[in-house]
Amino acid sequence: MSGLLDRLLDGDHRALARAITKIENRMPGHRELVSSLYDHxxxxxxxxxxxxxxxxxxxxxxxxxxxxxxxxxxxxxxxxxxxxxxxxxxxxxxxxxxxxxxxxxxxxxxxxxxxxxxxxxxxxxxxxxxxxxxxxxxxxxxxxxxxxxxxxxxxxxxxxxxxxxxxxxxxxxxxxxxxxxxxxxxxxxxxxxxxxxxxxxxxxxxxxxxxxxxxxxxxxxxxxxxxxxxxxxxxxxxxxxxxxxxxxxxxxxxxxxxxxxxxxxxxxxxxxxxxxxGELEAKARARYAEEIRTLLREDTAELLTEEIAAHGGIEELVAGVTAGETDPYEIADSVLAPIADCARQQRDS
Amino acid sequence: MSAEQTQRPIRCLVAKVGLDGHDRGAHVIARAFRDAGFEVVYSGLHRSPDEVVQAAVQEDVDVLGISILSGAHNTLVPKILDGLDEYGALDDTLVIVGGIVPDKDEDELRERGVSAIFGPGASMDDTIEFVRENAPKRE
Missing domain, CATH: 3.40.50.300 (P-loop containing nucleotide triphosphate hydrolases)
Known part of the structure; x- marks a missing residue:
C-alpha cells in the first residue's frame, strides 16, 4: 500500500494508473490511499x-x-x-x-x-x-x-x-x-x-x-x-x-x-x-463539505445494509409490509432507532 | 466494503496497430466485449507500438487485444510486448492477438508472451470465455 503511494509520488506512471484503478473500484485500501494523497x-x-x-x-x-x-x-x-x-x-x-x-x-x-x-x-x-x-x-x-x-x-x-x-x-x-x-x-x-x-x-x-x-x-x-x-x-x-x-x-x-x-x-x-x-478558496471549501457529506452517506448506507441484514434481510422486511403488518416508515424508524440511540450516548459521554 | 462493490469489470484495450485500416474486426470485438460487461478502451486506427503501450499502461487494462491484419505482427507485436515489459506491465496483462497470423509465426509470438491468437473463424463466445478465465486477478 505505502509502496504504491511512494511509487506514485516518485513519478511511476504505472503506480499512478494502479492507484486510479484502486480508487475507481473502491478497492480495499483506497480510503487510506486517498487520505494519504491529500498532503500532496x-x-x-x-x-x-x-x-x-x-x-x-x-x-x-x-x-x-x-x-x-x-x-x-x-x-x-x-x-x-x-x-x-x-x-x-x-x-x-x-x-x-x-x-x-x-x-x-x-x-x-x-x-x-x-x-x-x-x-x-x-x-x-x-x-x-x-x-x-x-x-x-x-x-x-x-x-x-x-x-x-x-x-x-x-x-x-x-x-x-x-x-x-x-x-x-x-x-x-x-x-x-x-x-x-x-x-x-x-x-x-x-x-x-x-x-x-x-x-x-x-x-x-x-x-x-x-x-x-x-x-x-x-x-x-x-x-x-x-x-x-x-x-x-x-x-x-x-x-x-x-x-x-x-x-x-x-x-x-x-x-x-x-x-x-x-x-x-x-x-x-x-x-x-x-x-x-477569494472564490477559489470558497470553491475548495464547498468541495470539501460535499466530500465529507458524500463519504458519510456512503458509510452510513453501508452500516444500514448491515442493519437490514441483522433484521432478517430486506425481503423479510418487505414481506411485513405486503402482509399489512407494518409500513416502510415504521421499519425505517425501528432499524435506525438503536443506531441513533447509540450515537447519542457516545456523543454525551 | 462488500464483495459486490469491489467487483470490478474486466478492462480491455482493443488496439489497432500499424498501417492497417481494417477495423471491422476490432469494432465487432469491442462491441461484443462491451455486451459481455467489459470496459473496453478503443485505441482508434494506425497506432504505433509506443502509443499502444502508453494506452495500456495509463488505462491499467487487464487485457490487451491487438488486432492486426497487415502481416507485420512479427515486428509490431514484440515491440509492444517489450514496451509493456519496460513498464513492468507485461506480467499481469493478458495479451491476445486477433487477425491473420500464419501458423508458423504463432509459436514465436506465444513464446514472447502472447497468451492466445484468434484467427478467422474464431468464435466470439470462446474469445470472451477465454478472457474471463484468463484475465489476471488483481488485488
Whole structure:
C-alpha cells in the first residue's frame, strides 16, 4: 500500500494508473490511499469540460493538452463515458482523439466509465483528480458528456467549467438554459467555421445577458420576475454578478487548433479571477463539505445494509409490509432507532 | 466494503496497430466485449507500438487485444510486448492477438508472451470465455 503511494509520488506512471484503478473500484485500501494523497495535493489547476456528444470535447482536450505541453506543463486527463445500464459494459472511445500527444507520457490520459448503477462516480472522479494532482500534474482536465445530474456533479470537481456547444444545436441551447448555464465559467462554440456559428454565439450572448439582467434586478431588490427560478439559482447568480465574472464565449475549430490559445487565455483569466476574489478558496471549501457529506452517506448506507441484514434481510422486511403488518416508515424508524440511540450516548459521554 | 462493490469489470484495450485500416474486426470485438460487461478502451486506427503501450499502461487494462491484419505482427507485436515489459506491465496483462497470423509465426509470438491468437473463424463466445478465465486477478 505505502509502496504504491511512494511509487506514485516518485513519478511511476504505472503506480499512478494502479492507484486510479484502486480508487475507481473502491478497492480495499483506497480510503487510506486517498487520505494519504491529500498532503500532496493543491498544486494543479482543474478544468472541467462538458457538452453534448459529438460537440468536439475530446478533440479540444487533445489540442489543449498539446498547448499546455508546449508551455512545458504536464497534463492529466480523465475522460468519462457512459456505460450500459444492462451489462455494465462500456466502450470508451475518447482516446481515439488523443492524436497530438503520441507517446508523450507527460500527458496522462485515463478513460473512466460512469458505472451507472454503482453511483459514486463523481467522488471517484474527484479522488482520481487528487491522484493526478499528487503525482504532480500541472493541469488536470475532466471531460464528460453533459447529459444529467451526474455529469454536473462531476464537472463541479473542477475549478473552471467549460461548456462546449456546436452550431445549429438549438436544442442544446435549450438544454443549457435548463441546467448547465449556471455552471459554465467559459463557453466554447466549436466548429465555428460551420453555418450558424454566429447565431449560436448570439443566442448564448442573449442568454447570458438575460441572466445578468436577472442578477442585477435581484440585487436591487425587485424579486417579482423570479417566480420560476429556485432561490439557490438566484443566489448563485447574484454572487457571480457581484463577483463580476461574465463567462466569455470563445469560438474555436478544435480539429485545426483554431481558438485554442484564446480558450486557454480565457481559462487563465478565470483562474486569476478566482484567486483575486477569494472564490477559489470558497470553491475548495464547498468541495470539501460535499466530500465529507458524500463519504458519510456512503458509510452510513453501508452500516444500514448491515442493519437490514441483522433484521432478517430486506425481503423479510418487505414481506411485513405486503402482509399489512407494518409500513416502510415504521421499519425505517425501528432499524435506525438503536443506531441513533447509540450515537447519542457516545456523543454525551 | 462488500464483495459486490469491489467487483470490478474486466478492462480491455482493443488496439489497432500499424498501417492497417481494417477495423471491422476490432469494432465487432469491442462491441461484443462491451455486451459481455467489459470496459473496453478503443485505441482508434494506425497506432504505433509506443502509443499502444502508453494506452495500456495509463488505462491499467487487464487485457490487451491487438488486432492486426497487415502481416507485420512479427515486428509490431514484440515491440509492444517489450514496451509493456519496460513498464513492468507485461506480467499481469493478458495479451491476445486477433487477425491473420500464419501458423508458423504463432509459436514465436506465444513464446514472447502472447497468451492466445484468434484467427478467422474464431468464435466470439470462446474469445470472451477465454478472457474471463484468463484475465489476471488483481488485488
Amino acid at each position: 495535493t493543491g498544486n494543479a489547476e482543474v478544468i472541467g469540460i462538458t457538452g453534448s456528444p459529438g460537440a468536439g470535447k475530446s478533440t479540444l482536450v487533445d489540442k489543449v493538452a498539446e498547448h499546455y505541453r508546449s508551455q512545458g506543463l504536464t497534463v492529466g486527463v480523465i475522460a468519462i463515458d457512459p456505460s450500459s445500464p444492462f451489462t455494465g459494459g462500456a466502450v470508451l472511445g475518447d482516446r481515439i482523439r488523443m492524436a497530438s500527444n503520441v507517446g508523450d507520457m507527460d500527458v496522462f490520459f485515463r478513460s473512466m466509465s460512469a458505472r451507472g448503477s454503482l453511483g459514486g462516480v463523481s467522488i471517484a472522479t474527484a479522488d482520481a483528480v487528487k491522484a493526478l494532482d499528487a503525482f504532480g500534474k500541472d493541469r488536470i482536465i475532466v471531460e464528460t458528456v453533459g447529459a444529467g445530474q451526474n455529469e454536473i456533479d462531476i464537472v463541479k470537481t473542477a475549478d473552471t467549467v467549460t461548456v462546449l456547444v456546436q452550431p445549429g444545436s438549438g436544442d442544446d441551447v435549450q438544454m443549457l438554459k435548463a441546467g448547465i448555464l449556471e455552471i459554465a465559467d467559459v463557453f466554447v462554440v466549436n466548429k465555428a467555421d460551420l453555418d450558424g456559428a454566429d447565431r449560436t454565439v448570439q443566442e448564448l450572448n442573449e442568454m447570458l445577458q438575460l441572466r445578468d439582467d436577472d442578477g442585477g434586478r435581484s440585487s436591487t431588490g425587485h424579486h417579482a420576475g423570479h417566480h420560476a427560478e429556485s432561490a439557490e439559482a438566484v443566489a448563485l447568480q447574484r454572487t457571480e454578478a457581484e463577483n463580476g465574472w461574465m463567462p466569455p464565449i470563445v469560438e474555436a475549430v478544435a480539429t485545426r487548433g483554431e481558438g485554442v490559445e484564446e480558450y486557454v487565455d480565457a481559462l487563465d483569466d478565470h483562474r486569476a479571477h478566482l484567486e483575486a476574489t
